Structure formats: C-alpha cells, structure tokens
Amino acid sequence: MTSVEVVRTRCCVVGGGPAGVMAAALLARAGVDVVVLEKHGDFLRDFRGDTVHPSTMDLLGELGWLGDFLSRPHQELERIRAHVGSEEITLGDFRHLSTRTRFIALMPQRDFLDFLVEHARVFPSFSIRMNTEVLAPIEEGGRVVGVRAQAGGVPIEVRADLVIAADGRHSRLREAAGLRTRTIGSPIDVLWMRLPSREGDPTDSLGWVQPGRMMILLERGDYWQCALVIRKGEFEALKTAGIEAFRRDIADTVPFLADRVQALGGFDDVKLLVVTIDRLKRWWRPGLLFIGDAAHAMSPIGGIGINLAIQDAVAAANILSAAFTQGAPTDEQLARVQARRELPTRATQALQAAIQNRVIRRVLASGAHQLHPNAALRLIDRVTLLQGIPARIVGVGFRPEHVEARLA
Numbered sequence: 001m002t003s004v005e006v007v008r009t010r011c012c013v014v015g016g017g018p019a020g021v022m023a024a025a026l027l028a029r030a031g032v033d034v035v036v037l038e039k040h041g042d043f044l045r046d047f048r049g050d051t052v053h054p055s056t057m058d059l060l061g062e063l064g065w066l067g068d069f070l071s072r073p074h075q076e077l078e079r080i081r082a083h084v085g086s087e088e089i090t091l092g093d094f095r096h097l098s099t100r101t102r103f104i105a106l107m108p109q110r111d112f113l114d115f116l117v118e119h120a121r122v123f124p125s126f127s128i129r130m131n132t133e134v135l136a137p138i139e140e141g142g143r144v145v146g147v148r149a150q151a152g153g154v155p156i157e158v159r160a161d162l163v164i165a166a167d168g169r170h171s172r173l174r175e176a177a178g179l180r181t182r183t184i185g186s187p188i189d190v191l192w193m194r195l196p197s198r199e200g201d202p203t204d205s206l207g208w209v210q211p212g213r214m215m216i217l218l219e220r221g222d223y224w225q226c227a228l229v230i231r232k233g234e235f236e237a238l239k240t241a242g243i244e245a246f247r248r249d250i251a252d253t254v255p256f257l258a259d260r261v262q263a264l265g266g267f268d269d270v271k272l273l274v275v276t277i278d279r280l281k282r283w284w285r286p287g288l289l290f291i292g293d294a295a296h297a298m299s300p301i302g303g304i305g306i307n308l309a310i311q312d313a314v315a316a317a318n319i320l321s322a323a324f325t326q327g328a329p330t331d332e333q334l335a336r337v338q339a340r341r342e343l344p345t346r347a348t349q350a351l352q353a354a355i356q357n358r359v360i361r362r363v364l365a366s367g368a369h370q371l372h373p374n375a376a377l378r379l380i381d382r383v384t385l386l387q388g389i390p391a392r393i394v395g396v397g398f399r400p401e402h403v404e405a406r407l408a
Contacts, residue, residue, distance in 0.1 A: 019292030
C-alpha cells in the first residue's frame with residue numbers, strides 16, 4: 001500500500017497562477033509558512049492573458065520589484081486604438097494616468113509567473129510544489145483543514161490553517177465546496193491564435209472592427225497574439241466552413257494580415273476560449289477562501305481578469321497576515337476579504353456585461369456593409385482628456401489595492 005506524505009503548513013495555496021503566487025509571496029513576506037500547489041510541471045503553457053496593467057506594476061513598485069520586471073523582455077502599450085470600419089480612433093491613453101508606469105506591459109504570462117516565483121523564493125517561508133494535483137478538500141468538524149493531492153501517483157495530504165483556492169474558473173475546490181454561483185453569462189466566445197508580424201505593421205492598433213467581426217491584436221515582437229471575437233457557440237460552424245473561409249474572415253477583418261493567414265495550418269492552431277462571467281455568492285467557507293477566477297470568472301474584455309485577481313491576492317494578504325499570528329483566520333476575517341473585493345468585482349463585471357451586450361453583440365450581428373464610430377467614440381477620440389477615463393478603468397480599475405508594510 002502506498003504511504004501518504006503529510007505536509008503541514010500555515011497556509012496552502014492551490015493554483016500557481018498570478019493570484020496564487022502573489023498571495024503566497026505576500027504571506028511569506030509577512031513570515032507565514034505557505035505552500036503553493038501547482039498541477040503542471042512548469043509555466044510553459046499556452047496562456048492567454050499576457051497583459052500586466054499599471055495597477056499591478058504599482059504593486060511591484062511597492063515591493064521594490066518593478067525595476068527588475070521592466071528590465072525583462074516586454075512590449076509597452078501606451079494607447080488603446082481601434083479601426084472601426086475604415087476609420088482609426090483613440091479610445092484610451094494610459095499616458096494620462098498618475099501611476100508609476102503609464103502603459104500596459106505585454107509579457108508572456110509564463111515569464112511573469114517565473115518572475116513572481118523567483119522573487120517569492122527570497123522569503124524562507126515560501127515554497128511551491130509543481131506537478132502536484134489537488135483532488136479534494138479535507139474537512140473536519142465542518143471546517144476545511146487541508147487538501148488531498150497527488151504528485152507522480154504518490155498521495156499527499158497538506159494540512160493547513162487556511163486553504164486559498166486560486167485554481168481558476170474551473171476550480172476543483174470551487175466545485176467541491178458546494179457554494180452557490182451567480183452566472184451572468186456572455187454572448188461571445190474568443191478564438192486565440194498567433195500570426196507572424198512584419199516590418200511596417202501598425203504597432204498601436206489594438207482593435208479591428210468590421211460588420212460581423214471583431215479582432216484584438218497584441219504585438220509580441222515577432223508575432224501577433226490575435227483574439228477573434230465570435231458569437232457564442234459559433235466555432236463549430238466556422239470549422240465546418242473550413243480553414244480557407246476562416247482565413248478569409250481574418251483577412252477581411254484585419255487587411256494587413258492577409259499576406260500571412262496561410263500561417264494557420266488548420267484549426268489545431270486556433271484555441272477556443274469559452275467566455276463566461278460569473279461569481280460566487282460567498283467566497284469562503286471555514287478554513288477555505290476563494291480568490292481570482294476561482295471566485296469570479298471574468299470576460300477577456302480589457303484584459304482585466306489577471307490584474308483583478310492580483311488585487312484579490314493583495315487584499316487577502318493585507319487582511320489575513322496578522323491573523324496568522326493569532327492562529328487560524330476566522331470566518332469574519334475571510335468575509336472581510338470578500339467585502340473588500342466584491343464591489344470592484346461587481347462593478348467590473350457589470351461594465352464587461354454592458355460592453356458585451358450593447359456593443360459587441362450588435363457588431364457581431366451587424367449585416368451592414370460598413371461600420372462607423374458612433375458619437376460617443378468620436379467624442380473620446382477628439383477630446384484628449386476623455387481618453388484618460390477608459391485608460392483608468394482598464395489600467396487601474398475600481399478600488400486598487402496597496403501592499404501593506406511587512407509584518408515579519
């Protein structure tokens with residue numbers, strides 16, 4: 001019979017994404033023993049969220065990590081510009097912000113996670129176990145006291161005063177906890193792909209909008225990270241129509257890509273993101289706290305999800321670090337984390353839902369031969385000061401958090 005490895009720690013963080021690693025790093029910075037469990041062996045996966053926003057870079061600055069972050073390969077996006085029909089307009093300008101950095105940094109999430117782990121390892125009470133898949137929570141007396149996991153077929157029990165679930169929108173712990181979810185839904189899905197970049201390509205045109213199609217481009221050096229927005233459930237019909245028709249759709253939406261769509265060999269080169277917006281009605285149970293996508297799945301609109309998750313992590317660490325000096329965090333303290341982060345989550349999701357339903361849905365359903373910017377978009381494009389409003393919503397968000405002074 002295989003023996004069970006038992007690990008004891010003060011806090012067990014499930015999920016080695018940005019929210020989980022940041023929460024663990026900040027708790028370890030406060031002297032709390034913390035173990036991160038990550039089911040994959042490395043971070044070299046096809047991540048979709050590669051944006052690091054000014055609010056997150058402010059946090060890195062508060063930790064003294066920003067200089068090292070900016071020394072690593074990245075691209076900088078100072079403005080949000082879009083082609084609507086035949087016109088190009090500016091929708092937001094991050095140069096109006098009062099943050100440490102006035103741009104969005106584009107960095108592969110695997111590189112960002114390597115960066116966070118590297119800095120977290122400076123704290124002796126931080127550890128991360130890769131190739132460790134969490135199977136279920138351990139409950140005793142109505143309280144979560146750890147998790148059951150496995151690594152290489154070897155069973156593991158991690159016993160902890162608190163389990164933080166940061167294992168994403170498909171969280172196994174979220175399913176096991178039996179907590180109720182409010183589903184807002186989404187009328188869209190997103191198809192991710194890469195296409196080569198070439199000299200002379202536009203460098204600051206983020207969105208391309210044509211009747212029935214919308215595409216977002218992120219410039220990544222030698223390639224474009226492309227997100228084609230489609231109607232919910234439309235992917236199967238696109239596959240039935242064939243790859244040639246799909247290539248033509250892309251070329252019609254973003255004309256300068258027409259000379260390289262053959263780089264898509266087939267639909268194996270296209271990744272489907274099924275978009276949903278939802279949130280837990282309660283983010284905690286005794287001994288268990290949900291943060292990031294595990295607590296609230298976001299739309300990819302604005303690339304806000306990662307940065308909102310990191311704000312959750314900072315709030316959790318600020319509220320709970322001192323609690324660990326007195327024993328296990330109480331239910332009241334876990335509820336305080338939700339109370340702190342629920343309003344910005346609701347506000348962000350409401351804004352994303354409004355954009356999806358009132359703007360994107362209409363574009364995708366449009367049968368017009370040509371689209372033109374409406375009066376509101378033209379006003380933003382013409383009035384420089386107005387461009388700071390969407391830039392602040394995307395770049396900073398509602399109720400940004402700040403790292404509290406180190407306790408240990």
